[in-house]
Amino acid sequence: MAARRGRGAAARGRRQARLKSAGIGGGVLLVLLAMFWSAVWPYVTAALLLGGIGTMGWRLWRTNRIVHARDHRWRQGEEVKAGCRTLAEVDAMTGTEFEELVAGLCRRDGCTEVRQVGGSHDNGADVLGRLPDGRTMVVQCKRYAPSSTIASRELRDLLGAQVHFRADVAVFVTTTRFSRPSEKFAVEHGILAVHRDLLGLWNDGASLLSLSRVNGHGQGNSRHRARWKQVYGK
Structure with a gap:
């Protein structure tokens, strides 16, 4: 206890010594300024002006950054709202839509060089482009009834398209679910399998790259799939 009080007293002593030194230094500076004011006042005035201008400039720059950041977030939010469709609306789309x-x-998420190539001679690809990190991607889109499933052969076709277009990443996007073998095949071959549940997250604002963290998961349970079978009668 005594040792602790001794350390506290020593710390207070050091603080008082620093304050005393600062006071003496400030006093000496004021005396020197008073003695040589006629010679140094232009420099002091210039330093104060520059300091004021610099502070004002920094505050304007900081305010501009804040305003631009808020505007960027607002625009992103508006883009997400404008691009959102309910899954029921997606189900009513044509394959091209x-x-x-x-x-x-893809464009909303910052992908570049995005273009549609779907058609009778699409070589297994519907969309091509580059991810925000620069990697090339090939995307296969299948708008099927939610009660159906994606078979492994369709993922094999996408692998062929990945080789044909020399793409770094293959993405399969569907309005339905993957069979267990096809989901396993996708994970084993590095295909990003965007099933109905993940499509809903993507459509609601989640980024495409963030979906890769849950690849192979989240397809709903058997009760969820039974409801779709009852609704669609398949």
């Missing part, structure tokens, strides 16, 4: 939706979501 669904490809356009997927291409638009």
Whole structure:
């Protein structure tokens, strides 16, 4: 206890010594300024003016950054709202409209060089582009009834398209779910399998790259799938 009080007293002594030194230094500076004011006042005035201008400039720059950041967040939010469709609306789309939706979501997330290539001679690809990190991607889009499933052969076709277009990443986007073998195949071959549940998250604002963290998960349970079978009668 005594040792602790001794350390406290020593710390207070050091603080008082620093304050005393600062006071003496300030006093000496004021005396020197008074003695040589006629010679130094232009420099002091200039330093104060520059300091004031610098402070004002920094505050304006900081305010501008804050305003731009808020505007950017607002625009992103508006883009998400404008691009959102309910899954029921997505189900009513044609295959081409669904490809356009997927291409638009890719652009929203910062993908570049995005273009639709779907058609009778699409070589297994519907959308091509570059991810925000620069990697090339090939996307296959399948707008199927939610009660159906994606078979492994369709993922094999996408792998062929990835080789054909020399793409770094393959993405399969569908309005339905993947069979267990096809989901396993996707994970084993590095295909990002965007099933109905993940499509809903992506459509609601989640980024495409963030979906890769849950690849192979989240397809709903058997009760969820039974409801869709009852609704669609399949």
